[in-house]
Structures are given as structure tokens and as C-alpha cells.
Amino acid sequence: MTGTKAQALADQALAAGRAFLRFDYSGHGESGGAFTDGTIGSWRADALALIDRLTEGDLVLVGSSMGGWLACLCAQARPDRVKGLVLVAPAADFPQALMIPEMTDADRTALARDGVWMRPSDYGEPYPIAGRFLEESADWNLLPGPVAIDRPVRILQGGADPDVPWRHALALAEALTSQDLIFSLVRDGDHRLSRPQDIDRLLAFVDELCG
Numbered sequence: 001m002t003g004t005k006a007q008a009l010a011d012q013a014l015a016a017g018r019a020f021l022r023f024d025y026s027g028h029g030e031s032g033g034a035f036t037d038g039t040i041g042s043w044r045a046d047a048l049a050l051i052d053r054l055t056e057g058d059l060v061l062v063g064s065s066m067g068g069w070l071a072c073l074c075a076q077a078r079p080d081r082v083k084g085l086v087l088v089a090p091a092a093d094f095p096q097a098l099m100i101p102e103m104t105d106a107d108r109t110a111l112a113r114d115g116v117w118m119r120p121s122d123y124g125e126p127y128p129i130a131g132r133f134l135e136e137s138a139d140w141n142l143l144p145g146p147v148a149i150d151r152p153v154r155i156l157q158g159g160a161d162p163d164v165p166w167r168h169a170l171a172l173a174e175a176l177t178s179q180d181l182i183f184s185l186v187r188d189g190d191h192r193l194s195r196p197q198d199i200d201r202l203l204a205f206v207d208e209l210c211g
Contacts, residue, residue: 001029004194005064005088005202012203018210019057023050036116036128039136040066040095044073051078060209062202064088065164065191068155072172073140075149084152084209088202089164089191092172095137098164099129122162145175152180154205156198158189 001022013020025043027035047070051059059082063071068090075082091098103117111117111131118126153176157169166185173183182205189198 004192005199008199008203009062009206012206016207016210019055021050021055023047036130036133039133040070040073040140041136044070044077044140047074048077051081057081058083060084060086060206062086062088062206063090064193065091066094068092069094069140069142072142072147072149072176075151076147079149079151082151085149085154086202086205086209087153087155087169087172088193089157089161090155090169090172091164092168093137093141093143094164095129095134096141097143097168100134143171143175145172146177147172147175148177150178152209153178153182154209155181155183156189156193156201156205157183157185158191158193159185159187160189161191163191 001024006022010020010022024031025038025046026033027038051074059078061071061074061082061084063069063085065088068087069092071085071087072090072092075085099119103111107117115131117129119129120126153173155169155173157164157166159166170183173181184201186193186198186201193202
């Protein structure tokens, strides 16, 4: 929650006089708990608990990568409160759709033996991916859809994203039932989309939906 995008959103909200909530899921960032104990279902429950306890009124949810998937799940769970979504490189269904297909025989053997797959990462140390996480994630898959979210949706996606291929994000856009949806492809954008020009696009989408 201290990342570049989250801080820019916090600054924007403060300047506009808007309430703003940001948080780290359990096992992430400043939150306690072991990463390997988390699942999509438990992180969805985290998000909904914080929304229910710490916010009131209409909401625009902003989610990046896995957060984009969870924002969709929360919008489905709170349709009366969520008035719009801004998604950055949304990684819907990523364990089943993107992770499992890349596993080698050695990875599968290690997962069966240890219960954890140490997945290499371009952003630092390998991620420990628990078998339980991979299995449970299937319960929350959104694709192929339809994904019943009828609020305005804005999607910002990098064309050079090595983690969430732009066609995967486009599949989510096509599955969403919203008729007010803009899919913005940044041809040279990466997964993080944290350059100044990317942040400007993100903030413009948030301003539009909070209008």
C-alpha cells in the first residue's frame, strides 16, 4: 500500500477532499500473517471486511494485478455500493490461467513433495506458491464469463506486460457485462504501469469515475 500508484491515489484523494482507503492483504507489505496461508477467498474476505467496517457510501474500487481480480469479486459482492471500477493489468484467474500452464515437471514434483512451489520472480526473491492456493483459486474464477458487473469500468493495460498478457486482460473486458467500459492499451507499458505518464492515466480514470 506504500507503492507508487497507491501513494499517488492517496495524494489525489486528499487534494480532492475524497475519502480513501488503502490496505495490504494478509501476508503482504505491512500486514501480518504468512503469505503461504493466504488464498483468493481469504483476501476477498479481508477486502470486504475493511470495506464494510471502514467505509460508507458509494465506492470506486481501484485494483492492480491480483487486486484487479479482487476488485471485481468485491464489486459482485457489494453491487449496491460499488459505483465503478478502475483496473490496472487485472490478473483475473491468474493461478489457473497463467501460473499452472507455465509449471515444469520439476515444479510439479516440488509442489507435490513440499506443498509449495518457489516461483521465480522478476521483482525479487521467488514467490512461495502453496498448492492449497492454486486449488482454492479455481473457486473464484471469472472467465470465460459472463461477469455480471454493470457499473462503469476502466482498464489500463500494458502491451509489453510480461506477467498479464494484454489479451488476457482483454478477455476479462469482453466478459464483463458493463456497457460503459474503456480498455486502454499502453503499447510500451509493463506490468506495474508506474511511470509518470501511466500514473497520470490512472488518476484521470479515477477522477472521471469519482466525478
